[in-house]
Amino acid sequence: MKKTSTKILIVDDDPDIREILTYNLSNEGYNVKSAVNGVEALKKAKKFIPDIILLDVMMPEMDGIEACSQLREIESLSKSMVIFLSARGEDFTQIAAFDAGADDYINKPVKPKILLKKISSISRRILSENNVTSNIIIGSLVIDRDSYSVTHEKDEITLPRKEFELLHMLASKPGKVLTRDEIMFKVWGTQVVVGDRTIDVHIRKLREKIGEKYIKTIKGVGYKFKA
């Protein structure tokens, strides 16, 4: 397997989850440590300097949000990625998490496959360094994940979630044609099934907002973003 030296710190009060995650990630060659609560997490993180911190939202004493805020204060951890493990895809939780400085989140139950995928993509990103944020700038378009907004010729438009994810996905691989299947998988996931025209409608709304020139249709294949 891939011998990445990416360091991961798991923080969760549930021993079972710690074990499952540790098992799966160690198996993939990651350097894994764990902590049972926020206080211990802070202590271990200072020494271990993990690249990635998996943080449970619900924990006794100090919850994940609070722990994340404090982790963010630590100078040496400024480059670490914090990923939340949230019990549900509650909007509140997600927003609060991002507010506290989280870089990503995963909904429980954690599926090892998804987790590994995420971890590996993040660790690849870390290795390739200079990725400051997940923001994208193309021509006169600025796509900003932090605020879920797009700045297009000086005016900022806040996009709904689905529209943003769709645009972000297209723009993150400019020039590449993304098939409807790929889009479905990335934006909607495998458990949701929506009709054929749903993507078109979102595309239309995006075009309405940012202009026609960016998103090109490749009939029978998919869509692609061009600068």
Add this chain to the structure above:
Amino acid sequence: MKKTSTKILIVDDDPDIREILTYNLSNEGYNVKSAVNGVEALKKAKKFIPDIILLDVMMPEMDGIEACSQLREIESLSKSMVIFLSARGEDFTQIAAFDAGADDYINKPVKPKILLKKISSISRRILSENNVTSNIIIGSLVIDRDSYSVTHEKDEITLPRKEFELLHMLASKPGKVLTRDEIMFKVWGTQVVVGDRTIDVHIRKLREKIGEKYIKTIKGVGYKFKA
């Protein structure tokens, strides 16, 4: 029209479910077989080599998890997708399922719409995985599958699907003469039958777009690509 020959093995102890699934999937043109338990599933899978295995989690004797693990041990089934049918979205079940090597899961009661959508997207993925030949650079031509485009003397032309596939096929074996039969088979497949002049028309459009010099006609034999 779309006559996919994707093979599906249904494994469930409930005859009603077997019948419903078999009916729905057969109707869509899939090649369907079924088994009533894990033991039979293993036996049939070895001979049938299904592309997709729909596996009930709860079964007498050998449950789905165990069956999946054993299926995963079989060399010839390494490319098969295993989809679990789970009675509930229980955490334990999901984690165990993914651990056992499942690729996806569907919650019961199975809605035909969701099932068919999932199956068709998976079977499309399976089909498209087979022809992942990378990009081609010949002389001043760059043929890029990601963007479905050809860059010819500094300007990028996005090609329609058939034209792209045709060009890609010719260019992937430069110098070799490809017969009309070979082209038909590769670009159109065995299920579709089109007239004789169709290929000519696509060839003409390609020549129009990338210039005359690349594609040469060998009368009575076929076409060849030259650098």
Add this chain to the structure above:
DNA sequence: ACAGCTACTTAACAATAACTTAATATTAGA
């Protein structure tokens, strides 16, 4: 709890690019 709002999805229909065919012209090779 409620109205009002936004995001999202769906369905029906329109539009269109991609593709195919048909009719006719041209060409290469025996």
Add this chain to the structure above:
DNA sequence: TCTAATATTAAGTTATTGTTAAGTAGCTGT
């Protein structure tokens, strides 16, 4: 030269996407 094969053109067809409007669900603030 003669003929079968291919080229060309324009006119169908069809599959795929675009568009619109309306429905649904979930959230927000009162």
